[in-house]
Amino acid sequence: MRILYLSLFVVVTDQISKLMVKGVSIPFLKIDVQGLPLGSSRPILGDFLRLTYIENPGMAFGIDIGGKLFFSFFSIVASIGILIYLYKSRNENLPFRISLAMILGGAVGNLIDRVFYGVFYDEGALFHGKVVDFLDADFFNVNFFGYHMSRWPVFNVADAAVTCGVILMLFAHRKSMKEEALLGNAGTTAIVGAPEVMIRPDSTTTSTGSEPTQS
Numbered sequence: 001m002r003i004l005y006l007s008l009f010v011v012v013t014d015q016i017s018k019l020m021v022k023g024v025s026i027p028f029l030k031i032d033v034q035g036l037p038l039g040s041s042r043p044i045l046g047d048f049l050r051l052t053y054i055e056n057p058g059m060a061f062g063i064d065i066g067g068k069l070f071f072s073f074f075s076i077v078a079s080i081g082i083l084i085y086l087y088k089s090r091n092e093n094l095p096f097r098i099s100l101a102m103i104l105g106g107a108v109g110n111l112i113d114r115v116f117y118g119v120f121y122d123e124g125a126l127f128h129g130k131v132v133d134f135l136d137a138d139f140f141n142v143n144f145f146g147y148h149m150s151r152w153p154v155f156n157v158a159d160a161a162v163t164c165g166v167i168l169m170l171f172a173h174r175k176s177m178k179e180e181a182l183l184g185n186a187g188t189t190a191i192v193g194a195p196e197v198m199i200r201p202d203s204t205t206t207s208t209g210s211e212p213t214q215s
Contacts, residue, residue: 006105010105013157018113057131072111102164103166114131133159
């Protein structure tokens with residue numbers, strides 16, 4: 001379960017990046033970060049990658065189904081479920097556990113925003129916070145039945161961790177299935193290729209094709 005250190009790293013990195021973008025003031029710790037104005041955008045790698053500060057009341061990548069309270073409780077249940085599944089899978093291969101740890105870290109990172117940011121920034125009640133998104137990447141143009149997209153939806157570190165975790169999980173699961181299939185085939189071959197042993201009342205145990213020894 002030391003893999004949970006990876007989840008912790010994702011959460012800490014995600015929250016620090018969000019606080020730097022949104023801004024935070026903690027006088028007794030002498031911390032005062034101004035952050036960016038909501039809706040502002042700054043180039044990082046030209047127009048390919050920009051720092052664009054928006055707030056998302058829904059799920060990852062701007063998906064909005066249901067209300068804020070629904071997403072908050074859904075995130076809590078999902079995080080607990082992933083943690084339990086990670087514990088049950090503690091003997092699985094390392095890539096699979098890494099994928100689960102990344103997904104858990106991403107889920108908790110966005111959960112903190114939804115649960116506490118509304119109260120912390122005096123913008124709403126508990127469980128009514130908005131997720132801070134700020135990574136704005138260029139994307140190849142997509143035109144599909146009238147839907148057009150030229151840039152990837154603005155996301156954050158937690159979203160990236162969840163996406164990478166899901167992709168890694170698919171590869172890790174596929175690899176695990178192949179290994180199990182190879183082990184199964186090897187076991188079947190060993191059984192089929194084993195010599196047949198026959199026992200006769202009037203002879204000692206011999207292999208097929210050998211003359212029995214008379215008693």
